[in-house]
Amino acid sequence: MMKTALKLPRSVQLDAGRGGLPRLEIASPLARAQVYLHGAQITQFAPTGGGAILFESERARFEPGKAIRGGAPVIFPWFGPHPEGEDKPAHGFARTREWTLESATEEDDGTVVLVLRLEPDEEAVALWPEGGRAWTLRHRLTLGTALTMELEIENGGPAPFRCEEALHTYFRVGDIREVALHGLEETEYLTVIEDQPRKREGSGPIRFTGETDRIYVNTEANLSILDPVLHRRIEIEKSGSRATVVWNPWIAKSQRLTDFVPDEWIGMLCVETGNLRENALVIPPGERHVTRTVLREEV
Numbered sequence: 001m002m003k004t005a006l007k008l009p010r011s012v013q014l015d016a017g018r019g020g021l022p023r024l025e026i027a028s029p030l031a032r033a034q035v036y037l038h039g040a041q042i043t044q045f046a047p048t049g050g051g052a053i054l055f056e057s058e059r060a061r062f063e064p065g066k067a068i069r070g071g072a073p074v075i076f077p078w079f080g081p082h083p084e085g086e087d088k089p090a091h092g093f094a095r096t097r098e099w100t101l102e103s104a105t106e107e108d109d110g111t112v113v114l115v116l117r118l119e120p121d122e123e124a125v126a127l128w129p130e131g132g133r134a135w136t137l138r139h140r141l142t143l144g145t146a147l148t149m150e151l152e153i154e155n156g157g158p159a160p161f162r163c164e165e166a167l168h169t170y171f172r173v174g175d176i177r178e179v180a181l182h183g184l185e186e187t188e189y190l191t192v193i194e195d196q197p198r199k200r201e202g203s204g205p206i207r208f209t210g211e212t213d214r215i216y217v218n219t220e221a222n223l224s225i226l227d228p229v230l231h232r233r234i235e236i237e238k239s240g241s242r243a244t245v246v247w248n249p250w251i252a253k254s255q256r257l258t259d260f261v262p263d264e265w266i267g268m269l270c271v272e273t274g275n276l277r278e279n280a281l282v283i284p285p286g287e288r289h290v291t292r293t294v295l296r297e298e299v
């Protein structure tokens with residue numbers, strides 16, 4: 001067992017997880033979950049009596065400096081490739097750094113609340129000088145029968161900064177070709193793979209028939225994933241988020257991902273809650289922003 005200066009509540013243990021990385025194991029009356037300090041990343045969550053909500057690749061890498069393929073990576077302070085090129089890591093650096101466990105508590109009903117914190121070190125400042133040296137990220141995970149994730153970005157410096165962020169959640173689905181995603185009807189989106197820069201979603205739910213990579217903008221709508229194969233619906237509530245990203249790599253891109261089993265695209269769907277592109281955040285000095293999402297399985 002690994003050691004922490006904090007007294008952990010009954011339902012939480014710190015151990016060496018895959019690749020030897022520090023991992024919090026939660027086994028409460030309400031849920032089971034795994035959270036890595038690497039990236040503050042929850043990789044597994046299942047409410048008691050329910051199914052696994054999150055997808056985790058069988059080939060996910062658990063190595064310092066690498067992103068874990070699955071669960072809910074924290075994307076910050078930029079989304080996607082950096083405009084200056086590949087010297088800067090795709091989707092920022094928050095998902096590949098080790099965070100500090102700030103607190104771990106358990107309520108009387110068994111709800112576990114974990115708070116993980118990331119502050120800038122020299123490497124982060126070099127990668128993102130615009131952010132200065134005085135920002136703090138806090139990722140608060142509330143694990144009850146639902147999973148609540150709250151990413152707080154605080155600007156403790158003297159100047160405003162612009163940043164992008166997302167809770168890049170990988171959902172487990174029975175078969176992506178049977179899934180319907182509700183909540184983005186009539187919403188404008190930026191296409192990442194097609195030529196046209198901007199499109200508008202139709203009036204029905206989204207169905208998946210090929211590689212999908214879209215940034216829906218100016219939307220605060222809640223979402224739901226209807227999954228007839230797993231006989232369930234996943235409700236996604238969000239607040240403090242004006243963008244939603246929808247991603248499935250389908251066949252060809254899956255084969256290019258080295259940390260993915262080629263047919264795993266069938267069993268996953270990313271629905272990401274955040275603020276990016278025209279909905280990027282500008283955080284004034286002394287202020288903070290919270291992006292919150294609540295995930296709940298309904299059968």
Ligand code: BG6
Pocket residue numbers: 067080090091168192213214245247272
């Ligand atoms: C999605 C992006 O959010 O993340 C995709 O929209 C990208 O373009 C995907 O391929 C996975 O990114 P990565 O860096 O984890 O391979």
